[in-house]
Amino acid sequence: MRQNLTHILSTxxxxxxxxxxxTHLEAMGCDLNDELWTAKVLKESPQLIKQLHRDYFEAGADFSASVSYQATIEGYTKQGLSESEAIALIKASATLLLxxxxxxxxxxxxxxxxxxxIAAASIGPYGAFLADxxxxxxxxxxxxxxxxxxxxQRxxxxxxxxxxxxxxxxxxxLDEALVIAEIVQELGAKCxxxxxxxxxxxICxxxxIAECIRALEPFECVVAVGVNCTAPQYIGGLIENIKxxxxKPIVVYGNLGNSYDPNSKTWCEHDKQGVTSYLEYARQWKALGAKIIGGCCGTTPMEIKQIFSNID
Incomplete structure (x- = not known):
């Protein structure tokens, strides 16, 4: 039975x-320099996907998202899998999480x-499939x-x-967000x-962002809105604009402020001397009104544990 998100989000x-x-799969030894990115691990090392989720639960996560961000039928078939094999792997991303x-x-x-x-199924944009x-x-x-x-279909x-x-x-x-919201609404799902x-x-x-949030407001299926994979120094202002x-509850999970290289499929670290810590950013975001906080590219179970242990 699915959980009552209205009740959970009202806490x-x-x-x-x-x-x-x-980031965490790379720390486990996975090579993600591939058009499928994390979705390749679903095929190669599914046991590592379960360990990934468990590590984040142990660190303090109330939500975990399936490794389906870049798991698409088009992406898998482009690499030689059949459509049925691709669908099985997409299903596996959810069952491994559950x-x-x-x-x-x-x-x-x-x-x-x-x-x-809460078990969430990750859906990335069309641009994630392009892997560029x-x-x-x-x-x-x-x-x-x-x-x-x-x-x-996904x-x-x-x-x-x-x-x-x-x-x-x-x-x-925005147009992509509206299309997805319509699909979710028609399905009777929540997102x-x-x-x-x-x-x-x-937005990118x-x-x-204010225009985008306003356009999503009529969709009852959209239970929270926000930003992710964004430099943390921008998120405070984005929360103000969203608010x-x-x-609706605001969800934010930034990256560590690094820059993305689409050729190597890696994040390039910047000099961190004097940079605000992720925990301090998270404290700021909560004070501004964020309801759900986590991390995106560059973050690890360590950042999640710091938030869990230091912010109520």
């Missing part, structure tokens, strides 16, 4: 989502008096119908596996939608 306490999948959650809960979480975690960094530009030319054709597959939430992530353009942003007021294709347009 007065901060909720914590997980950190980066790719199994990891329930195993952790029975072995540890229940005894530690933790919240029963365009989820940070949104400069692909697709019609609303083409976007629907790309997203619909969303239906993942929802049918029994997840609690569709986590729509790193969306660089959050988070945009990638280029500064404190604009230049549209104002001006909605009373």
């Amino acid at each position: 007065p306490h901060l909720l914590i989502t997980d950190g980066a999948a790719g 199994d990891a959650r329930d195993e952790w809960w029975e072995q540890q979480g229940k005894a530690d008096n933790r919240r029963y975690p 960094g365009s989820e940070y530009r949104g400069d692909y030319e697709l019609s609303a119908q083409q976007l629907r054709q790309f997203h619909q 969303i239906e597959i993942l929802w049918d596996q029994g997840v609690d939430l569709i986590a729509v992530e790193t969306i660089p353009r 959050w939608i988070t945009f990638s942003a280029q500064n404190s007021s604009q 294709n230049g549209q104002e 001006s347009q909605t009373n």
Whole structure:
């Protein structure tokens, strides 16, 4: 049975989502320099996916997202898999998460008096399938119908596996967010939608975040809105802009402020001397009104544990 998100999101306490999948899988020894990125691990080392989720639950995450951000039928078939094999791997991303959650809960979480975690299915933008960094530009030319054709089947597959939430992530353009919201609404599912942003007021294709949040307001299926995979110094201003347009819970999970190289599929570290810590940013975001906080590229279970241990 799916969890009651309305009840869970009404709690007065901060909720914590997980950190980066790719960063932690690389720390486990995975080579992600591939067009499938983390989705290749579903095929090669599914046991590591379960360990990934468990590590984030142990660190304090109330939510964890499946490793399906870049797991698409088009992406898998492009690399030689059949459509049925691709669908099986997309399904596996959800079942590995659900199994990891329930195993952790029975072995540890229940005894530690933790919240029963929410299982979210990650949906990335069309730009993630292109694997050229365009989820940070949104400069692909697709019609609303083409976007629907790309997203619909995968969303239906993942929802049918029994997840609690569709986590729509790193969306660089409003029209794509609206298409996905329509699919989720028609399915009777629930989602959050988070945009990638280029500064404190604009998403990655230049549209104002306030305009995007306002456009999503009529969709009851969208239970939270926010930003992810965005430089942390911009997130405070983005929260202020989002808050001006909605009373829905705000979800934020930034990256560590590094720059992405689409050729090597890696994040290039900047000089961190004098830079605000991720924990301090998280404290600021909570004070500004963020309800759900976690981490994106560059973050690890360590950042999630710091948030869990130091912010109520």
